Amino acid sequence: MRSNKLRELLNAGQPSIGTHIHTTWPSVVEAIGHTGAYDYVEFVAEYGPFDLYALDDLCRAAELYDMASMIKVDQEPRSFIAQRAIGSGFGSVLFADCRSVEDVRECVRIVRADTPEDGGTHGVATRRFTYMGYGGTPEYVQALRDIVVVIMIEKKGTVDRLEEVLSVKGVDMIQWGGADYSMSVGRAGQRGSPEIKATERKVFETALKMGVPPRAEIGSVDQAKYYLDMGVRHFSIGTDISILYGWWKENGDGLRKAIEG
Numbered sequence: 001m002r003s004n005k006l007r008e009l010l011n012a013g014q015p016s017i018g019t020h021i022h023t024t025w026p027s028v029v030e031a032i033g034h035t036g037a038y039d040y041v042e043f044v045a046e047y048g049p050f051d052l053y054a055l056d057d058l059c060r061a062a063e064l065y066d067m068a069s070m071i072k073v074d075q076e077p078r079s080f081i082a083q084r085a086i087g088s089g090f091g092s093v094l095f096a097d098c099r100s101v102e103d104v105r106e107c108v109r110i111v112r113a114d115t116p117e118d119g120g121t122h123g124v125a126t127r128r129f130t131y132m133g134y135g136g137t138p139e140y141v142q143a144l145r146d147i148v149v150v151i152m153i154e155k156k157g158t159v160d161r162l163e164e165v166l167s168v169k170g171v172d173m174i175q176w177g178g179a180d181y182s183m184s185v186g187r188a189g190q191r192g193s194p195e196i197k198a199t200e201r202k203v204f205e206t207a208l209k210m211g212v213p214p215r216a217e218i219g220s221v222d223q224a225k226y227y228l229d230m231g232v233r234h235f236s237i238g239t240d241i242s243i244l245y246g247w248w249k250e251n252g253d254g255l256r257k258a259i260e261g
Helices: 005-011 026-035 052-063 078-088 101-111 138-146 156-160 162-166 178-184 194-210 221-230 240-260
Strands: 016-021 040-043 068-073 092-095 148-153 173-176 214-218 234-239
Touching (some): 005 016, 005 068, 016 026, 092 101, 148 162, 162 194, 234 240
Parallel strands (some): 040 068, 173 214
């Protein structure tokens, strides 16, 4: 079994940096790896199309570098996608759309081994992360224990019961989802409002107080200071499709103006 870099960083109390991709082209992962700047790459499977072959290929590309991989999965079928992704080599799973404490407990069960000690639902399977082994060994069980479970805090139910969510054994990290939260409380499109930002801050501060690392999603380095001052040490910066759009928009507009005078 390969080591789980993000798990090692969390265990050591070290910071981490990731970035998002929508594409399934492995060369994009290799380009990220060549920078040497990122601890992991997150495939945002909730937003982009993919097949099971792509999951294997993305992990192969990440493994060429000292880089881990995370997948963000839909509300449904979260169990199938998460377990197949783990089998492909993803070392962490970000679960979207949890609405209750029981939802969060179920996400942990999906990842953990089906043993009396772990109480999970992940059984034995011949998949890529076993490296041609059938699985089911003590090493296999430990690898499942090492998978990093990240929970999106983006629904009213999990915000209202935040301390219970953070107390669920096996939750390793949380991520704020302001767009979903604002919609779930009847304020669609207002994730930047003072009220929603105040809720975000409360979520981050509560997580830090309870010892569950929060991760901040940012679009530029200057946005990190707000979170760093709060005590946040885990970040995901940028998304491939947004980066491309921004470059095309700025330079396309500029060139159009230059041509047309």
